[in-house]
Amino acid sequence: MTHNAVVIGGNRTPFAKAGGPYAEASNHDLLTAALDGLIARFGLAGERIGEVAGGAVLKHSKDFNLTREAVLSSALAPSTPACDLQQACGTGLETTIYIANKIRLGQIDSGISAGVDSTSDAPIVVSDSLRRTLLKANAARSAADRVKALAKIRPSHLKPQAPSVAEPRTGLSMGEHQALTTERWGITREAQDEIAAASHHKLAAAWADGFFDDLVTPYLGVPRDAILRPDTSVEKLASLRPAFGGPRGSMTAGNSTALSDGAATALLASEEWAAEHHLPVLAKVVDAEVAAVDHPGGDDLLLGPVAAAGRMLARQGLSVADFDLVEIHEAFASTVLATLKAWDDEDYCRGLGLDGKLGTIDPSRLNVTGSSLAVGHPFAATGARIVPTLAKLLHAKGPGSKGLISMCAAGGQGVVAILEAV
Amino acid sequence: MRGAQVAGREVEHLDAIPGMGAAFARAMVPSRTSRVTLPRRISTVHDVTQNRARLADYARVCGFTLRDAVPPTWLHVLTFPLHIHLLGDPQSSVKLVGAVHTSNSMTLHRPVTADERLELSVHLEGPRPHRRGALVDLIGQVRVDGEPVWDGVTTYLASGASVEGEPEEVERAPFEPRSPQARWRLPADLGRQYRRVSQDPNPIHTSRVAAKAFGFARPIIHGMWTHARALAALENRLPAAFTTHVDFVKPILLPSSVGFVASETPGGVLADVVTKDGAKPLLRMRVEEAA
Numbered sequence: 001m002t003h004n005a006v007v008i009g010g011n012r013t014p015f016a017k018a019g020g021p022y023a024e025a026s027n028h029d030l031l032t033a034a035l036d037g038l039i040a041r042f043g044l045a046g047e048r049i050g051e052v053a054g055g056a057v058l059k060h061s062k063d064f065n066l067t068r069e070a071v072l073s074s075a076l077a078p079s080t081p082a083c084d085l086q087q088a089c090g091t092g093l094e095t096t097i098y099i100a101n102k103i104r105l106g107q108i109d110s111g112i113s114a115g116v117d118s119t120s121d122a123p124i125v126v127s128d129s130l131r132r133t134l135l136k137a138n139a140a141r142s143a144a145d146r147v148k149a150l151a152k153i154r155p156s157h158l159k160p161q162a163p164s165v166a167e168p169r170t171g172l173s174m175g176e177h178q179a180l181t182t183e184r185w186g187i188t189r190e191a192q193d194e195i196a197a198a199s200h201h202k203l204a205a206a207w208a209d210g211f212f213d214d215l216v217t218p219y220l221g222v223p224r225d226a227i228l229r230p231d232t233s234v235e236k237l238a239s240l241r242p243a244f245g246g247p248r249g250s251m252t253a254g255n256s257t258a259l260s261d262g263a264a265t266a267l268l269a270s271e272e273w274a275a276e277h278h279l280p281v282l283a284k285v286v287d288a289e290v291a292a293v294d295h296p297g298g299d300d301l302l303l304g305p306v307a308a309a310g311r312m313l314a315r316q317g318l319s320v321a322d323f324d325l326v327e328i329h330e331a332f333a334s335t336v337l338a339t340l341k342a343w344d345d346e347d348y349c350r351g352l353g354l355d356g357k358l359g360t361i362d363p364s365r366l367n368v369t370g371s372s373l374a375v376g377h378p379f380a381a382t383g384a385r386i387v388p389t390l391a392k393l394l395h396a397k398g399p400g401s402k403g404l405i406s407m408c409a410a411g412g413q414g415v416v417a418i419l420e421a422v
Numbered sequence: 423m424r425g426a427q428v429a430g431r432e433v434e435h436l437d438a439i440p441g442m443g444a445a446f447a448r449a450m451v452p453s454r455t456s457r458v459t460l461p462r463r464i465s466t467v468h469d470v471t472q473n474r475a476r477l478a479d480y481a482r483v484c485g486f487t488l489r490d491a492v493p494p495t496w497l498h499v500l501t502f503p504l505h506i507h508l509l510g511d512p513q514s515s516v517k518l519v520g521a522v523h524t525s526n527s528m529t530l531h532r533p534v535t536a537d538e539r540l541e542l543s544v545h546l547e548g549p550r551p552h553r554r555g556a557l558v559d560l561i562g563q564v565r566v567d568g569e570p571v572w573d574g575v576t577t578y579l580a581s582g583a584s585v586e587g588e589p590e591e592v593e594r595a596p597f598e599p600r601s602p603q604a605r606w607r608l609p610a611d612l613g614r615q616y617r618r619v620s621q622d623p624n625p626i627h628t629s630r631v632a633a634k635a636f637g638f639a640r641p642i643i644h645g646m647w648t649h650a651r652a653l654a655a656l657e658n659r660l661p662a663a664f665t666t667h668v669d670f671v672k673p674i675l676l677p678s679s680v681g682f683v684a685s686e687t688p689g690g691v692l693a694d695v696v697t698k699d700g701a702k703p704l705l706r707m708r709v710e711e712a713a
Contacts, residue, residue, distance in 0.1 A: 023680030024474065024479075024488065025476055025478070026488070028487060029481075029487050029488035029489075032487045032489070033490075035488065036489075073487045073657055073658055074657060074658060075658060076658075077657065218472065218490070219490060220488070220490060220536070221474070221490070221536065221537045316600050
């Protein structure tokens with residue numbers, strides 16, 4: 001028997017720049033704060049939820065059970081199970097898909113999807129050579145063997161290794177990869193700065209309207225998204241120096257997402273569970289798909305979602321024009337622009353094995369309350385930020401309204417999903 | 423500054439939380455008299471802002487999740503310099519040295535957030551008779567805009583001091599040895615870590631030499647760390663407003679491993695920090711929802 005998996009709502013912390021107001025907060029602290037806000041909003045204290053799925057991209061080894069530990073610190077019943085999932089920047093959407101699938105299969109009747117990241121509290125690890133030396137010393141059978149192993153430690157081994165955002169197979173950072181895509185697709189500086197300015201303006205307007213009042217709970221004295229610059233403009237953004245793509249590059253700190261801290265959650269359930277608990281239903285999860293590209297072979301690192309969207313839309317018999325609202329995660333302004341161009345490129349889409357291009361959308365339907373450039377992008381949290389935001393927007397448009405989510409992720413991967421208002 | 427009287431007590435308004443150095447040194451000078459004298463005034467500080475970085479450090483050291491609402495033991499830590507201020511007063515025959523922190527009670531009347539400005543006050547009450555000396559109580563209160571949000575009672579036993587009267591009979595829930603449901607490993611530097619966040623400079627928690635001088639084989643962890651750690655272990659079961667009482671039964675030497683047991687009862691949660699084998703209690707704690 002299959003069920004509808006519906007989004008009831010969400011809660012997140014305000015997002016903030018790395019090293020800012022959440023500098024002292026760990027992933028555990030942030031995720032617990034986001035969960036407790038969700039629990040308070042929907043009266044779930046003491047409730048056993050079917051499952052909580054969460055994750056973080058930058059994770060300490062001691063946090064192997066991060067989500068379960070946050071559940072135990074939260075007001076949920078301690079009998080609520082949890083698991084950790086990770087799919088780079090797609091994590092928060094992948095956890096939503098996991099929970100929705102279990103609900104649709106009748107394995108659980110309620111669930112929470114979540115994601116969190118703290119670039120402030122990122123793990124620092126020892127070098128691989130030191131780690132191997134220490135492991136060897138630990139495994140030594142005699143004191144003499146242990147001393148022999150430890151004697152191999154060299155000063156150069158002691159340099160701590162900060163986590164890197166470089167792709168392991170190419171050695172290029174995500175920004176450097178995107179700079180290649182920006183050039184290949186002929187994305188202009190002006191178009192990128194327009195996307196960035198619009199993101200800030202739309203987010204500022206949504207905050208001013210009170211749109212986020214039932215989606216965000218203040219944390220550590222931060223009342224709203226701290227990266228947001230309501231007064232930014234295309235002119236101000238045009239004055240920034242290039243950050244990626246060399247001195248003549250068009251990608252700047254203004255049209256790229258900032259390293260951020262924050263956590264987000266979404267509450268999903270079967271329609272029956274929502275009705276029993278007298279909770280509102282906003283939208284159902286219709287379908288989802290993941291895809292990957294061969295970026296070590298030269299493909300565009302962040303265009304994985306194009307094939308994912310193409311396959312999912314073909315299966316559903318939909319085109320991108322059928323969507324009332326579209327959320328494309330703004331890893332970089334040029335990612336959004338390249339995705340839109342790729343959707344409308346017959347040859348590119350056929351090259352992905354699709355039957356043809358996906359088409360174009362009305363720009364007024366895109367990221368209507370702003371996206372990651374203005375909100376910030378705590379990697380694993382972004383998907384769980386977008387899901388309740390889009391569900392609320394679709395619900396306001398009326399039953400049957402459809403929304404598309406497209407998220408790029410490291411490793412050349414892409415995650416997409418369709419929500420439909422109920 | 424001395425001001426008006428409250429309930430027959432003079433009120434001393436301090437401009438800032440007093441520094442610990444000199445007052446602490448005075449509080450460490452042993453008293454020669456067996457007759458107990460105590461300063462009668464109420465010491466207060468207004469408009470105290472909470473340091474979020476120190477709160478985060480406190481939460482990490484004690485095992486709390488960092489939340490907007492602060493642990494009630496954190497409010498105790500904020501009032502602690504006023505304890506030292508009063509015990510370091512020349513009028514106080516009870517000094518920190520030779521006094522044993524035997525029990526502690528506190529009531530959180532409502533959640534207190536880290537951005538609230540606090541008014542702290544502490545005064546001494548007692549002495550009360552005890553079979554090994556005299557008990558004195560440090561009565562603390564935290565107010566926000568005049569509204570009491572936290573009340574605390576810290577009880578010290580001044581051994582050697584004497585007070586007329588019969589010692590009060592205290593009934594304790596019987597202790598039943600059982601296997602601990604959790605084990606905490608307390609590292610050797612835990613006293614130093616807690617000193618950093620509590621600013622309690624008592625060297626018996628950090629120095630082997632000082633600990634030996636007071637009859638302990640090794641440094642002992644602050645009782646209020648153990649109290650905080652026990653509350654942190656219950657974090658998802660703590661009501662929004664509650665009273666908690668602890669009896670410090672035996673000091674915990676550093677480093678060491680101890681056990682923890684907790685059980686829900688109709689009256690609230692009973693929790694014990696116990697020896698590693700669960701045979702003997704080290705700290706006994708009750709938590710009850712506040713009315």
